[in-house]
Amino acid sequence: MSDAATMAQKSPPKVSGEKPDVGHMEEFGANFARFLMRCNAECGELAEFNMGGQQTVLMSGPAAQEAFLKTLDQKLSRAAAYQATVPVFGKGVIFDAPPDKMKTQLKIQVDALRFQKMKNYSAIISREVEDWVAGWGDEGELDFLDEFLHLTLHTATHCLLGADFRYKLTDEFRDLYHALEKGLQAIAFVDPYMQQPIFEARDKARERLQELIGAIIAERRANTDVEYEDALETFMAGTYADGSFLTDNEITGLVIATIFAGHHTSSGTATWTLTELARQKKYSSEVLQELQVLFGDGALITFESLREIPRLEHFIEEVLRLHPPLILLMRRVIEDIDYNGTLIEAGKTVAISTYGSHRNTDYFPDPECFDPHRPSPDTLFAYIPFGGGPHKCAGNAFAMMQLKAIFAALLPRYEFELVDPDDSYQDDFSAIVLKPNGPCRLRYRRRK
Amino acid sequence: MKVIVDLALCQGHSVCLGEAPEVFEVSEEDDGYPQVRVLLQNPPEALRGKVIKAVKYCPNHVITVLED
Numbered sequence: 001m002s003d004a005a006t007m008a009q010k011s012p013p014k015v016s017g018e019k020p021d022v023g024h025m026e027e028f029g030a031n032f033a034r035f036l037m038r039c040n041a042e043c044g045e046l047a048e049f050n051m052g053g054q055q056t057v058l059m060s061g062p063a064a065q066e067a068f069l070k071t072l073d074q075k076l077s078r079a080a081a082y083q084a085t086v087p088v089f090g091k092g093v094i095f096d097a098p099p100d101k102m103k104t105q106l107k108i109q110v111d112a113l114r115f116q117k118m119k120n121y122s123a124i125i126s127r128e129v130e131d132w133v134a135g136w137g138d139e140g141e142l143d144f145l146d147e148f149l150h151l152t153l154h155t156a157t158h159c160l161l162g163a164d165f166r167y168k169l170t171d172e173f174r175d176l177y178h179a180l181e182k183g184l185q186a187i188a189f190v191d192p193y194m195q196q197p198i199f200e201a202r203d204k205a206r207e208r209l210q211e212l213i214g215a216i217i218a219e220r221r222a223n224t225d226v227e228y229e230d231a232l233e234t235f236m237a238g239t240y241a242d243g244s245f246l247t248d249n250e251i252t253g254l255v256i257a258t259i260f261a262g263h264h265t266s267s268g269t270a271t272w273t274l275t276e277l278a279r280q281k282k283y284s285s286e287v288l289q290e291l292q293v294l295f296g297d298g299a300l301i302t303f304e305s306l307r308e309i310p311r312l313e314h315f316i317e318e319v320l321r322l323h324p325p326l327i328l329l330m331r332r333v334i335e336d337i338d339y340n341g342t343l344i345e346a347g348k349t350v351a352i353s354t355y356g357s358h359r360n361t362d363y364f365p366d367p368e369c370f371d372p373h374r375p376s377p378d379t380l381f382a383y384i385p386f387g388g389g390p391h392k393c394a395g396n397a398f399a400m401m402q403l404k405a406i407f408a409a410l411l412p413r414y415e416f417e418l419v420d421p422d423d424s425y426q427d428d429f430s431a432i433v434l435k436p437n438g439p440c441r442l443r444y445r446r447r448k
Numbered sequence: 449m450k451v452i453v454d455l456a457l458c459q460g461h462s463v464c465l466g467e468a469p470e471v472f473e474v475s476e477e478d479d480g481y482p483q484v485r486v487l488l489q490n491p492p493e494a495l496r497g498k499v500i501k502a503v504k505y506c507p508n509h510v511i512t513v514l515e516d
Contacts, residue, residue, distance in 0.1 A: 070456070103480050107460075110481060115462040241478065307505065380509055390456055397461060397507035 010342045012046035012057050015039045023050025029186070031429045033327050036353040046342055052190060056330075056349040059339075061360065062381040065352045067339060068331065069381065069389030073099065078391065080332030081349060084188035087202060088180050088260070090210075093253025101240065108238030108246070109254055110394045112160075112231035118401060120229040121159045122303035125405045128155050129301075133410065138446045141419060143439035144274055148267040153177070155402060156259050156266075162230040165216060173212065179205035180256065181264075186432065210252040217248055231258065262395050265325035268435030269399070270406055272323045273316055275425050276370060277407070278416040278442055280315075283372050287311045291412050306404045314372040316403050320385035322370060323427060324354035325434050329387055354384050355434075414444040450514040451486050451499060458484050458510045467505060468498035484510060 015038070018024055028035045028051065039047035040060040047058045059068050073079065079095040079102065086096040094105055111117075132151050153174075158166035183192075183202025192199065217236060220228070227233070235251045246254070277284040290311040299305055330351045337344045344350060359367040363382040364374065377383055386393035393399075418425065419441035428437040451471060460482025464472040471488045491499055503511045 100479075107481050110459050110461065113461065115466045308501075390459075392457070392459070392508050394459055394461075397463065397505075 012048040012342055012344065013043040015043055015047050015049040018050050022052055025050075025052045033353070033355040033427070033429055033434075036328070036351075037356045037359065040353070040356055046339065046344075048348075051349070054349055055347075056351055057344050058351050058353065060353070060356060062357075062363070062377070062379040064339070065357060065384060066379075066381040066389070068329075068350060068352050069384070069387055069391070071331075071337075072390065075333075075335050075337065076331035076350060077334050078331055080334070081330040084184060084192045085257070085260075087192050087199070088184050088206065089257045090206060090249050090253035092247075093250055094257055097250075104238070104240050105246070105250065105254060106394070108235060109258060111238060112234035112258070113394055113398050115397075117229070117231070117234065118398065119303040121398065122301070122306060122401060122405060124158045124163075125155045125402050126301045126409065128158060129406055129409045133413070136414070136444065139444060141441060141443045144442050145267075145271050145436060145438040145440040148270040148274075149264075151406070152263055152267040152270065152402075153259075156263050158230075160231040160255055160258055161213070161216065162228050162232060173209075176205040176209050176212075177259070180209070180260075184260070184432070206256075209256065210249060213252045213255055214248045217251060231255070258395075261393070262399065264431075264433040264435065266399055266402055268325045268433055269316070269319060269323070270403060271436050271440050273319045273403060273407065274410075274416060274442060275418070275436060275440060276319050277315070277411065278418050279422060279425075280370050283315060283370070284411075287315050287407075288411055291408055295408055295412055301405055301408050303401070306401055306408060309404055309408065311372070312404055312407060313400070316400065316407075317383075317385075318370060318372040318374065321358045321364065321374075321383060322368075323434055323436075324358060324385045326385075326387075326432075327353055327355040327429075327434055329354070352384070354387075357382060357384055413447060415447055416442045416444050419443050449493075449496065449499070449516065450490055451488070452512050452514060453484050453486055453510050454512070455483055455510075457508045458482075459508055460484070461507050463505050463507060464502035464511060467502040468495060470495055471499055472502060472511075490516075 015024065017027060019026065024035065036058055039049055039058045045059065045061050045064050047060070049056055049058065059065060068076065082095045085094070089095070094102055097105060128151060154166060154169070157169055179201045182198050216232065220226070220236065232251070232255065235246060235254050239245055277287070290309060294305065294309060295301065328351055330349055333344055333346050333348045333350060336346050358364060360382060361367055363377040380388055386396040425440065426437050428435055458481060460474050462474045462482070464484055465474050471486065471491045473485045473487055474482050475485050476482050499513060503513055
């Protein structure tokens with residue numbers, strides 16, 4: 001995208017069906033993934049719609065998506081688009097921090113996700129999965145939407161805050177976390193500071209969570225000779241350019257931000273992966289064969305053994321294509337932008353849709369068909385479940401490792417089948433993070 | 449073979465360092481993410497397997513191999 005110095009004259013085409021005051025809010029709210037596909041079908045590469053007064057330009061196709069993803073914060077701001085996260089993550093944390101501090105906080109977050117740390121996380125996840133299946137018996141039926149929410153909250157808190165915290169994980173923590181989640185529903189993106197009971201509960205929860213995490217931080221500062229190998233250790237060790245450490249508030253904020261980035265996204269994807277494994281028999285038997293070869297003789301699930309499992313990887317990638325957990329990525333336009341002769345003015349929001357991009361027939365023929373053998377597109381900006389460019393999801397390697405650890409442990413031991421009619425397992429578009437509509441019931445039976 | 453990297457995409461995950469420490473190192477920066485450094489621009493054929501894995505498992509698709 002170039003500066004608008006030469007002053008492009010055209011404006012993006014407008015999407016039909018706008019209503020007074022609310023704009024396209026109703027249609028967006030009914031099914032935003034489908035609405036965004038309609039915008040693209042009607043208007044093409046750029047499509048402008050109205051979100052209750054906020055003019056929003058959907059950018060579609062790999063070229064426009066590349067421009068969106070590669071343009072830096074100074075021009076297309078994530079912070080301005082994601083202000084709803086501020087009361088959840090905390091004042092002065094990530095999207096509320098000055099640009100240089102935000103950069104350092106995100107760098108420290110990635111430090112906790114580096115290759116050297118990942119080995120320990122693999123071991124933790126493997127252990128959590130073992131503990132989880134230990135009580136399953138030979139056969140049974142479970143709501144896996146619920147199961148995976150629990151499992152991934154356990155793995156997230158264990159990897160982030162350590163074994164101590166994880167095994168003392170209280171109902172209080174779950175309630176606090178739940179109150180924060182409720183504070184980040186769609187209405188928060190309109191105004192996160194409205195007088196609302198959910199926002200009051202959110203603020204109280206944020207405060208209490210800081211007390212809980214602050215207590216662990218204080219304990220660790222008093223015992224500096226112990227090594228924890230969790231993310232909190234990395235967050236506590238990180239420093240700004242002037243050598244100062246992060247405050248308790250900032251550390252708590254990074255912990256919350258990391259759980260939020262990884263929890264529902266991972267649990268939703270795990271649930272969809274298991275559902276697709278249960279119904280795509282042809283492809284799941286290929287994955288099973290692969291896992292039996294790799295882990296059949298009792299090989300342990302470790303960072304090394306998880307690294308390369310091509311069929312399972314392709315299967316999960318196809319799940320992420322059809323069911324990308326984050327559908328809508330947004331930025332606020334800070335300076336006027338000229339996109340190939342079209343002016344996108346400062347103050348507007350620009351957005352891309354992963355869901356729509358993954359159904360672009362130029363790159364994914366017969367897009368609704370589940371086919372893990374599809375060739376990869378020849379561009380990095382058509383298949384974008386983790387976004388792309390300089391701000392690509394920093395947890396993408398962790399996410400893939402965790403999913404592989406779960407299914408490498410489950411699939412060789414149990415077979416799964418759907419309990420309800422096949423077509424009742426659908427995407428639920430009512431939440432910000434995509435997941436199957438619940439309950440997501442599957443039957444399991446131990447393999448002979 | 450020639451190894452090139454796109455530093456604009458690098459977040460310093462260090463997976464390449466784990467796969468092929470002969471070819472890659474990751475350096476801390478004053479500002480922002482750590483960045484990959486290519487130690488051997490034209491690595492010997494013996495390292496091809498390791499380099500290809502670094503390309504494949506780089507979380508951000510930072511690394512490209514060009515054939516001579």
